Amino acid sequence: MARAKYQFLPDLSEDDIRLLDRVSDWIMAADEKYITKFSAFLDERQCLLCEKIMASVKYENYRLWGGYENAARRMLCVYPEYGEAESEDFPITAITLLYRKEDKITHRDILGSLMGLRIKRDSVGDILVGEGKSAVFLRSSVAGEVTSVLTKVGRAGVKLREGYDGSIHIEQKTQEISGTVASMRADCILSLAARISREKSAQLIKNVGIEIDHMLKNSPKILLEEGCTFSVRGYGKFKLLSVDGTTKKDRIHITLNKFV
Known part of the structure; x- marks a missing residue:
């Protein structure tokens, strides 16, 4: 019955449905009882699902925020009419880690240390890794620990200090891939992106799935559009930069970026 409520959102997992049910309850609580609710940290897919459920019921009193502009992992705040959700209202605490520049610390190192303290993943937002300095955004209830x-x-x-001064700039490295495809189908484009046969590409999408703009799909026939991002577990993440015309044999020339 619960799944039927979200038929406009295909390929939902049981965890997705639990999240959407919770958000639906929060909308009702905000609308009827003037209650404000904050979620734990959500990943990009979960944030997108929240935005879609809000749009479906035309509810505008919400905000997603991760502690800084353009954060990937964010919290959802659902608030009543005439309310607000200022950045400082979110139960998010930024922690800056200071260490020697010659010490090379990775995202995995920091996350592993937090998991070693039995901090749950949904209490951890983005982790920004720099040279001699990193920052992590935490649910305020675990920051003190x-x-x-x-x-x-x-x-x-x-050495840890509370706060983040915005000085860590993460530059996403990419590798450009260009070539021709028979069509804009997902299996054709993944074949070019991952340098595998179209048959293997189609089988991967059926068995593992392809995440397109953070939504999981299992159809090799789905068409990709210019500007979309897509990924398959084990093969990386890509962005379809541009569709650059057709060849004399009616193949489509495209340009991709692979995130490295």
Whole structure:
């Protein structure tokens, strides 16, 4: 019955449905009882699902925020009419980690250290890794524990301070791929992107799925559009940059970026 409510959102998992049910309850609580609710940190797919359910019921009193502009992992706030959701209202605390520049710390190192403290994944937002300095965005309820206990990440000693000054700039490295495809079907484009046969590409999509703009699909026939991002587990993440015309044999020339 619950799944039928969300027929306009295909390929939902049981976790997706639980999230959407919870958000639907929050909308009702905000609308009828003037209650404001905050979620845990949501990944990009979950954020997109929340936006879609809000649009479906034309509810505009919500905000997604991750502690800084353009965060990938964000919290959802659902608030009543005439309410607000300011950045400082969100239960998010930024922690900056300081260490020697010669110590190389990775995203995995920081996340692993937090998991070692039994911090749940949904209490951790984005992790920004720089040179001699990194930042992590945490649910405020666990931030105190982290600052009082965490003194080492990997083999590197770290000093922690509350706050983030915005000085860590993450540059996403990409590799350009161009070529021709028979059609804009997902299996054709994945074949070019991953340098595998179209048959293997189609089988991968059927068995594993392809995530297109954070929504999981299992049809090799689905058409991709210019500007979309897509990924398949084990083969990486790509963006379809442009469709550049057709050849004399009616093949389509496209340009992709692979995130590396």
